[in-house]
Amino acid sequence: MDLWKKSVKELSQLISNKEVKPSEVVESFIKRKEDIEPKINSYVTDLYEKALEDAKIKDSQLSGMNDIPPLFGIPIAIKDNISTKGIKTTCSSKILENYVPPFNATVIEKLNNQGYIITGKTNLDEFAMGSSTENSAFFVTKNPWDLERVPGGSSGGSAACVGAGIVPASLGSDTGGSIRQPAAFCGVVGLKPTYGRVSRYGLVAFASSLDQIGPITRTVEDSAIILNVIAGKDERDSTSRDLPAVDFTHAIGKDIKGIKIGIPKEFFSEGLDPQIKEAVLSAAKQLEKEGAEIVEISLPTAKYAIEAYYIIAPSEASSNLARFDGVRYGYRAKDYKDLDDMYSKTRDEGFGAEVKRRIMLGTYSLSSGYYDAYYLKAQKVRTLIYQEFMKAFENVDVILTPTTPDVAFKIGEKSNDPIQMYLSDIFTVSINMATVPAISIPCGFKDNLPIGMQLIAKPFNEEILFTVGHYYERLNDFYKRFPDG
Numbered sequence: 274m275d276l277w278k279k280s281v282k283e284l285s286q287l288i289s290n291k292e293v294k295p296s297e298v299v300e301s302f303i304k305r306k307e308d309i310e311p312k313i314n315s316y317v318t319d320l321y322e323k324a325l326e327d328a329k330i331k332d333s334q335l336s337g338m339n340d341i342p343p344l345f346g347i348p349i350a351i352k353d354n355i356s357t358k359g360i361k362t363t364c365s366s367k368i369l370e371n372y373v374p375p376f377n378a379t380v381i382e383k384l385n386n387q388g389y390i391i392t393g394k395t396n397l398d399e400f401a402m403g404s405s406t407e408n409s410a411f412f413v414t415k416n417p418w419d420l421e422r423v424p425g426g427s428s429g430g431s432a433a434c435v436g437a438g439i440v441p442a443s444l445g446s447d448t449g450g451s452i453r454q455p456a457a458f459c460g461v462v463g464l465k466p467t468y469g470r471v472s473r474y475g476l477v478a479f480a481s482s483l484d485q486i487g488p489i490t491r492t493v494e495d496s497a498i499i500l501n502v503i504a505g506k507d508e509r510d511s512t513s514r515d516l517p518a519v520d521f522t523h524a525i526g527k528d529i530k531g532i533k534i535g536i537p538k539e540f541f542s543e544g545l546d547p548q549i550k551e552a553v554l555s556a557a558k559q560l561e562k563e564g565a566e567i568v569e570i571s572l573p574t575a576k577y578a579i580e581a582y583y584i585i586a587p588s589e590a591s592s593n594l595a596r597f598d599g600v601r602y603g604y605r606a607k608d609y610k611d612l613d614d615m616y617s618k619t620r621d622e623g624f625g626a627e628v629k630r631r632i633m634l635g636t637y638s639l640s641s642g643y644y645d646a647y648y649l650k651a652q653k654v655r656t657l658i659y660q661e662f663m664k665a666f667e668n669v670d671v672i673l674t675p676t677t678p679d680v681a682f683k684i685g686e687k688s689n690d691p692i693q694m695y696l697s698d699i700f701t702v703s704i705n706m707a708t709v710p711a712i713s714i715p716c717g718f719k720d721n722l723p724i725g726m727q728l729i730a731k732p733f734n735e736e737i738l739f740t741v742g743h744y745y746e747r748l749n750d751f752y753k754r755f756p757d758g
């Protein structure tokens with residue numbers, strides 16, 4: 274039995290029926306990992322050996338257990354900007370290269386309560402700023418479908434390891450597309466939950482009004498299973514919402530008859546690869562045949578999302594990253610004259626070029642002479658984008674778009690051109706600006722490279738994403754394909 278090919282749901286059933294032990298699951302992933310990880314480099318910290326020890330302890334616990342939590346014994350990889358007690362959390366930055374948090378993020382506590390098994394910390398663009406994982410201070414992660422290409426970013430490591438089949442699921446974070454875009458590039462499912470659905474406590478902040486943690490999985494049902502565990506109000510994150518608990522897996526297997534799917538014409542215009550357009554529109558046709566209603570809609574303000582995002586996100590980042598000063602955390606420059614010199618050398622040596630670019634952009638936009646022209650204006654645009662989405666949802670239940678304008682690009686292709694890099698999030702950033710949930714689901718291939726489509730819903734209506742996404746996934750089976758080892 275190739276356990277590494279199984280979904281979280283399948284593994285969970287095998288474990289709770291006591292047909293398979295957690296150690297057998299981990300061993301199967303270790304075998305696959307030994308072949309593939311040296312080629313793709315998805316982990317900053319590889320914990321598979323520790324995972325096996327952990328699994329053996331779980332083997333012995335299992336025999337005496339009756340109520341077995343869904344994630345008991347399930348291996349999961351964690352993006353390296355999510356705090357893990359006693360395990361390095363580097364944000365793929367030199368400034369945090371040796372930082373070991375003394376506490377767990379809330380999502381990690383919740384996974385621990387289930388008895389999950391951590392397989393390691395995954396590579397990312399430094400502080401989650403980027404779309405290709407090339408901004409990691411350590412190394413570039415490769416796309417498991419084509420080793421000359423990027424896995425996307427910033428959660429590139431978390432998407433590559435699931436895409437490669439060396440772990441069944443991972444956590445990523447999404448500020449402007451960092452879960453969905455790499456999920457699309459690596460042929461897996463990536464969910465950006467509604468802002469406030471999942472606690473951000475312990476997620477190293479990039480842009481606090483946009484950041485959300487979410488699952489990257491092989492199937493839509495697995496996404497629902499993990500969201501069940503990580504969602505919920507947390508006293509330690511005042512932006513997490515207190516809502517009645519829902520079982521998201523109830524949305525799986527429901528019919529889609531009568532569901533109204535909006536197709537925003539602006540997301541299908543020039544700049545979009547014709548094969549991606551065709552793949553997403555044929556998904557819409559398939560869903561229509563199954564009883565959904567397709568409605569053309571317009572989201573004209575969404576085209577300003579990138580511009581506004583690159584004011585708001587860097588502004589928040591410039592403030593959030595002020596704490597890395599050589600005193601409180603991590604790296605400190607060796608030679609300096611006085612305190613000011615220590616701050617500035619530490620930050621100069623510790624941060625990479627993209628992070629510095631964002632800090633400068635953000636500091637500039639927030640400075641008193643420019644605040645009204647940039648930051649305030651961008652906030653107004655953000656409100657308009659939000660209102661436009663809410664208006665669209667008066668007429669449709671869910672919105673369908675491509676996740677990315679193109680498939681995974683070559684390593685180095687965009688790294689010298691920040692604007693081109695920023696544009697790879699053109700279909701994802703407006704979703705963070707509007708705070709709404711969205712999921713990227715595999716919907717085809719172009720020259721053996723995965724294509725992703727994005728489903729978007731009203732705030733706190735992740736259920737409909739799972740219903741429509743799962744329905745589509747079962748019609749097509751793209752999720753059963755793995756890249757060669």
Ligand code: GLN
Nearest residue numbers: 401402403448449450451
């Ligand atoms: N690529 C976008 C950026 O560079 C989004 C990153 C993210 O979602 N963390 O900011």
